[in-house]
Amino acid sequence: MANPSILILAGDGIGPEVMAEVKKIISWYGDKRGLSFDVSEDLVGGAAYDVHGVPLADATMAKAQEVDAVLLGAVGGPKYDVLDFSVKPERGLLRLRKEMDLYANLRPAQCFDALADFSSLKKDVVAGLDIMIVRELTSGVYFGTPRGITTQPDGSRVGINTQVYTTEEIRRVARSAFELARRRNNKVCSMEKANVMESGILWREEVQWVHDNEYPDVELSHMYADNGAMQLVRRPKQFDVIVTDNLFGDVLSDCAAMLTGSLGMLPSASLGAPMANGRPKAMYEPVHGSAPDIAGQGKANPIACILSFAMALRYSFDQGAEASRLEKAIEKVLADGVRTADLMGPEGGKPVSTTEMGDKIIDAL
Amino acid sequence: MANPSILILAGDGIGPEVMAEVKKIISWYGDKRGLSFDVSEDLVGGAAYDVHGVPLADATMAKAQEVDAVLLGAVGGPKYDVLDFSVKPERGLLRLRKEMDLYANLRPAQCFDALADFSSLKKDVVAGLDIMIVRELTSGVYFGTPRGITTQPDGSRVGINTQVYTTEEIRRVARSAFELARRRNNKVCSMEKANVMESGILWREEVQWVHDNEYPDVELSHMYADNGAMQLVRRPKQFDVIVTDNLFGDVLSDCAAMLTGSLGMLPSASLGAPMANGRPKAMYEPVHGSAPDIAGQGKANPIACILSFAMALRYSFDQGAEASRLEKAIEKVLADGVRTADLMGPEGGKPVSTTEMGDKIIDAL
Numbered sequence: 041m042a043n044p045s046i047l048i049l050a051g052d053g054i055g056p057e058v059m060a061e062v063k064k065i066i067s068w069y070g071d072k073r074g075l076s077f078d079v080s081e082d083l084v085g086g087a088a089y090d091v092h093g094v095p096l097a098d099a100t101m102a103k104a105q106e107v108d109a110v111l112l113g114a115v116g117g118p119k120y121d122v123l124d125f126s127v128k129p130e131r132g133l134l135r136l137r138k139e140m141d142l143y144a145n146l147r148p149a150q151c152f153d154a155l156a157d158f159s160s161l162k163k164d165v166v167a168g169l170d171i172m173i174v175r176e177l178t179s180g181v182y183f184g185t186p187r188g189i190t191t192q193p194d195g196s197r198v199g200i201n202t203q204v205y206t207t208e209e210i211r212r213v214a215r216s217a218f219e220l221a222r223r224r225n226n227k228v229c230s231m232e233k234a235n236v237m238e239s240g241i242l243w244r245e246e247v248q249w250v251h252d253n254e255y256p257d258v259e260l261s262h263m264y265a266d267n268g269a270m271q272l273v274r275r276p277k278q279f280d281v282i283v284t285d286n287l288f289g290d291v292l293s294d295c296a297a298m299l300t301g302s303l304g305m306l307p308s309a310s311l312g313a314p315m316a317n318g319r320p321k322a323m324y325e326p327v328h329g330s331a332p333d334i335a336g337q338g339k340a341n342p343i344a345c346i347l348s349f350a351m352a353l354r355y356s357f358d359q360g361a362e363a364s365r366l367e368k369a370i371e372k373v374l375a376d377g378v379r380t381a382d383l384m385g386p387e388g389g390k391p392v393s394t395t396e397m398g399d400k401i402i403d404a405l
Numbered sequence: 406m407a408n409p410s411i412l413i414l415a416g417d418g419i420g421p422e423v424m425a426e427v428k429k430i431i432s433w434y435g436d437k438r439g440l441s442f443d444v445s446e447d448l449v450g451g452a453a454y455d456v457h458g459v460p461l462a463d464a465t466m467a468k469a470q471e472v473d474a475v476l477l478g479a480v481g482g483p484k485y486d487v488l489d490f491s492v493k494p495e496r497g498l499l500r501l502r503k504e505m506d507l508y509a510n511l512r513p514a515q516c517f518d519a520l521a522d523f524s525s526l527k528k529d530v531v532a533g534l535d536i537m538i539v540r541e542l543t544s545g546v547y548f549g550t551p552r553g554i555t556t557q558p559d560g561s562r563v564g565i566n567t568q569v570y571t572t573e574e575i576r577r578v579a580r581s582a583f584e585l586a587r588r589r590n591n592k593v594c595s596m597e598k599a600n601v602m603e604s605g606i607l608w609r610e611e612v613q614w615v616h617d618n619e620y621p622d623v624e625l626s627h628m629y630a631d632n633g634a635m636q637l638v639r640r641p642k643q644f645d646v647i648v649t650d651n652l653f654g655d656v657l658s659d660c661a662a663m664l665t666g667s668l669g670m671l672p673s674a675s676l677g678a679p680m681a682n683g684r685p686k687a688m689y690e691p692v693h694g695s696a697p698d699i700a701g702q703g704k705a706n707p708i709a710c711i712l713s714f715a716m717a718l719r720y721s722f723d724q725g726a727e728a729s730r731l732e733k734a735i736e737k738v739l740a741d742g743v744r745t746a747d748l749m750g751p752e753g754g755k756p757v758s759t760t761e762m763g764d765k766i767i768d769a770l
C-alpha cells in the first residue's frame with residue numbers, strides 16, 4: 041500500500057521555520073516507528089503571490105485536493121498589506137478551506153499544566169482546561185453573497201456581506217461536534233444569536249434536530265453567543281464541545297485560545313467529508329499567525345505546528361496512540377522547563393531556539 | 406423652564422426591582438440637589454406583551470420619542486421563550502433602539518477596586534481597568550435585509566441575514582468614539598474583519614477618514630475583531646476606546662464586561678442624534694439581563710441600573726459632577742464592604758437586599 045501523502049504549505053513569516061521542525065518529526069516517525077509519509081511541498085500566501093501573482097496557484101490547489109492531508113504554516117505579512125483584497129495572502133487560505141470544503145474547524149483550547157501561570161486568568165479558572173470549539177468554516181458571512189462595496193451617486197458607499205446557512209451546512213458540522221463529544225465528555229453547547237438573527241434560529245433548530253434524531257445520548261445546550269463570550273471568560277471549564285458558526289467561531293475560538301495564555305501552543309484541524317479512501321479531506325494549521333516581527337530569527341515556538349501534525353495523526357491517519365505519544369513528549373519537554381522565547385516567565389532563564397525545541401521534542405519521543 | 410423628562414421602562418424579571426432603587430435616587434436628586442425630573446413609566450418586553458400583545462406598544466414608542474431620556478430595566482424571561490420571533494421581549498428593545506436611532510452604544514468596562522478579586526482574571530491584569538466600548542447599535546447584521554428563513558422544494562431550509570453598513574452609519578458612530586476619546590485617554594481602536602469582509606473594509610476606511618479629516622489629534626489603530634477578543638483577554642488595559650460594529654460589539658463588549666467580574670455593576674448608554682433641545686436621543690440600561698431565576702426575591706444588585714442613571718446625568722443632562730458624585734457614593738459603599746448576593750466572595754458574610762443597597766447608596770450621597 042502506498043504511503044499516506046502530505047502536502048506541506050509552509051507559507052509566510054515564521055511558517056517555514058516552525059514547519060522545518062514538523063518535517064523533522066515526520067522523518068522521525070518514518071525512521072523510528074515505520075510510519076512513512078509521502079511529503080511534497082508548495083507555496084501559499086504571500087510566498088505564492090511573490091512567485092505566481094496569486095496567493096494559491098491552481099496547481100497547488102489541485103495537489104491539495106489529492107493528498108491525504110495538508111499541513112499549513114501561516115500566511116500574511118506587512119509587505120502584502122497593500123495588495124488588493126482578491127490576492128491578499130488570506131485568500132489562499134480561504135480558497136483551500138472553500139474548495140476542499142473543510143467545513144469543520146476543530147480548535148482545542150487546552151491549558152498545559154506547566155504553562156498555567158501564563159494565562160491572564162487565575163490558575164484555578166484555567167488549570168486543566170480542555171475544551172474543543174468546532175467552528176463552521178466554509179459558509180456564513182465570510183462567504184455569502186451578495187457581498188462587496190458599492191458607491192452611490194452621491195459618493196457615499198455601502199458595504200455588504202451576507203450570512204447564509206442551509207439545513208445541510210448546519211447539520212454536517214453539528215454531526216462533527218456530536219461525534220467529538222462522544223469521544224470526550226459527551227456535552228455539546230451550540231452558540232448563535234437566535235434572539236436577533238433568523239440564521240441563528242435555523243442554526244438552533246437544525247442542531248437540535250441532529251441531536252434528537254441522531255445523537256440523543258449527547259447532552260445538548262444552547263447559548264447566545266454574547267453570553268458564550270462571557271461564560272468563556274467567567275468559567276471556561278463548564279464547556280466540553282462548543283459548536284458555532286464561522287464568524288462567532290472565529291471570535292470565540294480566539295477568545296478561548298487566549299484563556300490558555302500560550303497561543304504558540306495551539307493547533308487546529310479543518311476537516312471535510314470523507315474521501316474515497318475513507319479519510320476526511322483535511323488541513324492542519326497552528327492557530328498563531330505568521331508573526332512577521334520575529335520571522336527568521338529562530339525565536340518562533342514550533343509546538344503549535346507540531347501539535348497540528350499530532351492532530352493529523354489522530355484525525356487523518358488513525359494513529360491516535362502515536363498522536364498521544366507526540367503530545368506526551370511535548371508535555372515532558374515543557375515539564376523539564378524547556379521554553380521558547382514566547383514561553384519565558386518573569387523569572388527569566390535562557391530561551392531555546394525553534395530548532396532546539398524541535399530537537400528536544402525528538403529526544404523526548 | 407420645564408424639568409427634564411424621563412421615561413422609565415422597568416420591563417421584566419429583576420427590572421422593576423432594580424428600577425425601584427433608581428427611582429429613590431431620582432427623588433433624592435430632586436429633594437436634595439434641586440435637580441427635578443418629570444418621570445413617567447410604561448411597559449416594555451414581556452410585561453408589555455402580557456397587556457398589549459406586543460413587546461412595545463405604539464403609544465409607548467411615541468412617549469420614548471418625546472422624553473429627554475429613557476431608562477430601561479431588563480426584558481425577557483422563560484415564560485416568553487415560546488413566543489414568535491416577532492413579538493419576543495427583545496423586539497421591544499430593538500424597536501426602541503431602531504426607531505429612536507440610538508446608533509452609539511456606550512459600554513464602559515470598569516473594574517472597581519473593591520471588587521477586583523471577583524474577576525476570573527488575575528488582579529494585576531484587571532485592577533484599574535477602564536475601557537469604553539462603543540458599539541454601533543442600529544445597523545449591521547442584526548437589522549439588514551434581506552433576512553428570514555425560506556423552505557426549499559426539497560424541504561431543506563435556508564437562513565439569511567444581511568450585514569449592511571453605509572458611509573454615514575460608520576462615520577457617525579466613529580465620531581462618537583473620537584469625541585469620547587478626547588475626554589479620556591485620546592486613543593481609539595477600531596475592530597472589524599477587513600481581511601474577510603468587504604463591510605469590514607468599508608468600516609476601516611471610513612473610520613480612518615473621520616480620523617484624518619476631523620480627529621487627527623486622536624490616536625487611531627485598527628485590529629481584526631478575532632485578535633481583539635484575544636487582546637481583551639490578554640492585556641485589556643492596552644485599550645482606551647474601542648469602536649466596532651453591532652455584532653462584534655455585542656460579543657466583545659460582553660467579553661469585556663466579564664473581565665471586570667461583576668456584571669451586576671455595568672451600565673450602558675445608547676445615544677442618537679441631538680434633539681431640538683440639544684440633548685441626544687438617549688436610552689440607559691444595565692448590561693445584565695432580567696435574571697428570572699432571582700426575580701422577586703430582593704437579591705438583585707441595583708448598582709448597574711443606578712450607574713446607568715449616572716450615565717444619564719452625564720450624557721443627557723450635562724450633570725457630569727453629579728454623575729461623579731453618584732459614582733463615588735457607590736464606590737464608597739463598596740469600599741465599606743456592603744455587598745448584594747452576587748458580590749459575595751468565598752469568605753462569606755451577609756448580603757444586603759436590593760433595597761438595602763439602594764438605601765446605603767443614598768446614605769453615602
Ligand SMILES: CC(C)[C@H](C(=O)O)[C@@H](O)C(=O)O
Nearest residue numbers: 130133134290598600601631
Ligand atoms: C486569516 C483569516 C482569514 C482567518 C479567518 O478569519 O478565518 C483566521 O482569523 C482564522 O481564524 O483562521
Ligand SMILES: CC(C)[C@H](C(=O)O)[C@@H](O)C(=O)O
Nearest residue numbers: 233235236266495498499655
Ligand atoms: C437582548 C439582545 C437583543 C441584545 C442584543 O443582542 O443586542 C443584548 O444582547 C445586548 O447586548 O444588548
